[in-house]
Amino acid sequence: MDTRRSEQAGEASQVGIRAQGGSLAPGRVVGDGRYRLLAQFGVDERAAAHLWRARDGQLKRDVALTLLVGDPADAEAARLARRTLERAAHASKFGHGGVARVLDVLSLGSGVTSSEGLLGVVVAEWTKGSDLVDLVAQRPVAPAAAARMVQALAEAVDHAHQNGLVLGLDHPQRLRLTPDGALKLAFPGPLPEATLRDDVKALGAVLYLLLTGRWALPGGPAAIPAAPQAPTGRIIPPRSLVPTVPVELSSLAVRTIEDGGHGGIRTSAAILRVLDQVAEAEERTQLIKAVGEEEAVAEADGTVWTTKKPVKDVARRKKLAFGVTVLVVATVVILAWGGMMLINLFQGESKSSGPKINVAASSSQVAPPSGEQPPPAQQPPPAAPGVGAAVKPSAVAVFNPGSKGDSPGRAKNTTDGDPGTAWKTDEYDKQFPVLKDGVGLIVTFKDPVNLSQVKINAGSPGSKVEIRSADKKNPKLDETTVVATGELAAGESTIALQQPKQGQYFIIWITQLGENEDGKFITEVKDLTFLPAG
Template sequence: MDTRRSEQAGGANHVGKAQVGSLAPGRVVGDGRYRLLAQFGVDERGDAHLWRARDGQLKRDVALTLLVGDPADPEAARLARRTLERATHASKFGHGGVARVLDVLALGSGVTSSEGLLGVVVAEWTKGSDLVDLVAQRPVAPAAAARMVQALAEAVEQAHQNGLVLGLDHPQRLRLTPSGALKLAFPGPLPEATLRDDVKALGAVLYLLLTGRWALPGGPPAIPAAPMTPQNRIVPPRQLVPTVPADLSSLAVRTIEDGGNGGIRTSAAILRVLDQVAEEEERTQLIKAVGGDPAEPDGTVWTTKKPVKDVARRRKLALGVTVLVVATVVILAWGGLMLINAFQGDSKVSGPTINVADPPASSQPAGKPPVTSPAPASSQPPAVGAAVPPQSVAVYNPEGKGDNPGRAKYATDGNPDTVWRTEKYRQQLPVVKPGVGLIVVFKDPINLSQVKITGTAGTKVEIRSATAKNPDLADTKVIGNGDLKDGETTIPLAQPTQGEYFIVWITQLGDADGQFMTEIGDLAFLPAG
């Protein structure tokens, strides 16, 4: 075993030190059947030592999860039995993302007390690469990371439908197969592991691939821990690696973190986002194939094989490309006709456009003011006070630094032509994140009555009041809402609200050529008169 592997695998330092020291290459365990070859990690939370071994009877390599502990310790023995029970149940589960459990050995049934072990889980050996080695040099490209986690998420989803916990919340339990898929190579979930732990593990694995850092407790010493914000929240991958797409960055954080708003708690929800990312990548690769450019702009060529997509999805993609081609032909034909008309001219006499609602000035009697029609009765609420400019404006995103914070000032500069915009997302809110918006601060409290917004049509917004500059979303209160139309939209509040801090919170983005984005050109805050 090389020195680096020894450093990665080291770590058990509390229960069973003497037994741990005797676990060395060449030792035989399991009634003399399995000879240890190399250690691949230690999950210290359950004293689970992960080894590659040789099955002396069937002459094949296997993966061993050795549960180390003192057989005289009743609590340790109980926890080991629970892990072995779960591993036995998993032996009936078959999926390409999980190594098949071949045998489960317990005290008195394949394991003796003299071995210093409480049990052994035997699984088929997974060829490929160690996940720690994979991220040791640099993070994985985002599209490749999404494909890797996608295959693992499919295994989790199927296992959870069968009521099984896989226990993949430790990076050294996973391996990357030669086909480029992640696989649970060392089965044996911890005694208290839950379905939620499996889901959080998917987010942590995605975070690890994108950043090279582990975001859950109990990770190996060979992998640095994910950094935390002063509010004790995980720093999003996008802040560490700017090339990470916003949707993948948000997916990782929202899957890992408990509580809050908009958290992702099921593998099915993760798969929906990853499917969208994979479909977008497939479309991009198709365009590149037509253009003859097989590489990314930085020269990287994908070598990871992506999971096979179903026929229905490929049919939809082909239909989409066909529609795009037909639309292009129609637009070109229309342009050609317009060009022909421009050169041929128009045989009809044309004159200036006249607004029949306002008669020309020449039709008015001399010396008399123009005749005007009475204004229709207004259906608007009573007049309110003049707009109050905020003292400051900033992007509000409780999950990170937010979208384009440097442009936030353009939303309140009084010029609709200068805009603040969100990132462009492949998924609509709240799948990507619970929302995004702007928080404004007034020098003195105002009695807000309505908000006028010039922004992207189709956007859904909430007006929220807050009591601090950086509040949690749960601590804010919805006081008005509405859908943005073309031009300026007025959102009246249910009743005037006194305060210094208000949030324009976007819960649905506008359409942006098949993706989702919103621009805010101007905000006006009007107090009650």
């Protein structure tokens, strides 16, 4: 079935090319004279879709074009193309950092003429970065890096599926690697018959490709070899091809691609859970390896090996000598102070002329000498005025009234005490409240707390938030009360409530997103700390 479709797509492609009176080539203009072709980045033969970088002559910017090539007289080909264009138009309302934004959809009679030999065009924003085929051409990607790349793409799929959208990323040349190391669907336009399951299988195939350099689904580009199969027809696991691939990642790729059998992975949410576990395990492994290597070097024979000759740096030696001197002096001072404290402890009381103290009595029961005031009691330093010790919520979740997405699986990162993990909103093209009023996090405490302050460690300066209180776990926005507002800086920001608020449910509600270098809007929260009134 897939082979026949590919052959038909190839024939349709050739028909479309002949209808143009030549091949699609750099310099040609399509889309009613608006888009000038610059460079081709692939062909998805299954849909006769040619993937190009082009120049928008009207807006003077580069765009990504998915050209559906075919004979306008072929009714079936035209019907399939219309279905792809409808899906692409529906996806134009979808916004996520893992998917290039659809700018326009052109069909026959509406931006595309029959003389062009095209059945339609999907216009998307251009994605800077590198081609996925070039990425794996030299050697497979390191397992940890591959997991992170697929993790970012899986978040986009999860968000799209929650909104009932099929992305159609089951072809490697439709993807690009952005400069910040994330995979992005650069050429949107799902096949007419593509399903949510096809997107999930594509995630497994992309992971397989990064780990092995092989493509495990039908219809891949000729530049990438197909994944080998066992005599039973099952795909050979990545670990059998590259022994350094962890068992968990190898199993994840195969279980996601294959349809039959038990233990299959059929949702993007399940993939994200596994990738989170793999990432945590990888961090622990790297830490253990690093410690082990340091111990091995230290315990070998005391010799430090280097490939460079030592450099006689006089200035550096003077700084080092000064530092050592300061350290020695500080050590002597500390030792002297410690000795004096010990002397006072064992001898001071016996030489004093004050009254004897009953060690069984508390300090408040000891009477001072006549005419003297009692010494102040020795107590630990008090906490900040009006603020008690931090209280950790029992649960945290994304608060997204009337919508879904914004990485709900990562909300827990904001209360894990690790600033290395974070929760991010989706990446928006327009600032709140154009697309929606806002988004936030709702926290639940086991018992009601008298909240006084909220500390927010953020990676997106310029974001504005409201602290809201609620009377139930799943409130509507108009059922909550604003108790504090503030603007986040890079790093930790403290937002004090006008007066302490007793409650069990509180919301960090984002009313304005931060802006990144690409001009997109996003907010990142690394850690939340809740301080009750003291």
